[in-house]
Amino acid sequence: MVWSGLGPRARIRTGIGYLIVAAAIGLAATTAALAQDKRQNTPGEFDYYVLSLSWSPSFCEDAAERGNSGRSQAQCGGGRPFSFVVHGLWPQYEHGFPEYCDRDAWLDRNIMTSMLDLMPAPGLIFNEWKKHGTCSGLGPRGYFETVRKARAAIKIPPEFIDLADPKTVSPADVEGAFIKVNPGLAANAIAVTCNRSRLSEVRICMSKDLQFRGCDEIDRRACKRDEVTMPPVRGG
Structure with missing residues (x-):
């Protein structure tokens, strides 16, 4: 000056x-x-949910490359061959999202074990409750019942259920496959994410009563690659 x-x-x-x-x-x-x-981090004060479905084979290959196989043993160590699994059901604002709305919240182990068919790692379940579930305004049982209802509302395209060989796809084709088998799901309500060259997640936006709805912010963060790889389902 x-x-x-x-x-x-x-x-x-x-x-x-x-x-x-x-x-x-x-x-x-x-x-x-x-x-x-x-509204910031006030339980129950949000605009919509994002149901995040993780492609488990990509997660397991990424974990092996990072040397984190031990931490991912529950999901990647054999046994059931997982394909799409629930990463989480996330309360969202139109811009941004709340998190850790009650850092002292606890989760009953019986509720955790009841979710292992959809979310195949105890650590994931506990973390999702602490970071996202506490912002839903629901108690633990109500939140995970909502997770289950949201997952039940989504059909997985048949070509992805038992993928035996690596598959090269475009994110747009994956979106199209989900839209085809889920009536009412529009292109602005779904986003495919990727990690380097692999498909990572399919994220679907839903209203509080679990109806499909648009979500421009999530859609803008979708994978920009022309093609990604889907590693095969383990044991498939």
């Missing part, structure tokens, strides 16, 4: 002007923060 060419009165007026501008900027920032805080 250079005032050397200004007289005393001009300097005073200029200084006052800067203070007014700074105060206005500070007030605007405070107002924006308060507007966000009215």
Whole structure:
């Protein structure tokens, strides 16, 4: 800030002007923060859900490459050959999302074990409850019943249920396959994500009563690659 060419009165007026501008900027920032805080991380205060379905074979290959096979043993260590599994059901705002709305919340082990058919890792279930479920406004049992209902509302395209060989697909084709077998699902309500060259997740937006609905922010974050690989289902 250079005032050397200004007289005393001009300097005073200029200084006052800067203070007014700074105060206005500070007030605007405070107002924006308060507007966000009215709902930020308040349980039950959100706009819609995202049901995230993870392609388990991609997760397992990524974990093996990162040297995290031990942590993913429950899901990737053999036994049941998982294809699409539930990553989570996430409360969302139109812009952004709440998280960890009750850091002291606990989860009964019996509820956790009841979800292992859909979410095949205890650590995943506990984390999803703490990070996302606590923001739903529901208790643990109600939240995971909602997870189950949301998953039951989605049909998996038959070509992805028992994939025996690696498959190269375009994200648009995967979206199209889901739209084809799920009446009412529109292109702006589904997004495919990828991790490097592999398909990672299919994310489907649903209203609080679990009807399909558009979600521009989720749709914009979809995979931009022309093609991705779907590793085969283990044991398939």
